[in-house]
Amino acid sequence: MANHKSALKRVRQTETRNDRNRYQHKTTRNAVRALRATTDKKEAEKLLPEVSSMLDKLAKRNIIHKNKAANLKSSVKLHVNGLK
Numbered sequence: 001m002a003n004h005k006s007a008l009k010r011v012r013q014t015e016t017r018n019d020r021n022r023y024q025h026k027t028t029r030n031a032v033r034a035l036r037a038t039t040d041k042k043e044a045e046k047l048l049p050e051v052s053s054m055l056d057k058l059a060k061r062n063i064i065h066k067n068k069a070a071n072l073k074s075s076v077k078l079h080v081n082g083l084k
Helices: 005-037 041-060 066-082
Strands: none
Touching: 005 041, 005 066, 041 066
8 A cells, every 4th residue: 555645645546536437338338239229210310419428538548448439439329321
């Protein structure tokens, strides 16, 4: 375990950030799943900007890689465009 005051603070900060990142990542994954499960085009078009925004924020904060965010956004858009 860390002995210095600054190291103890760093441990606390890291735990807080890990919890926040895990929550945001899981919430986004659930949103993507919900969007992919949607068969109604109007509802899917309503969810699409929200999910895209969530993915962009995760990529901006380096929680996921920017290319992964781009690939997920692309696949979700293809799904929405394929709905009738």
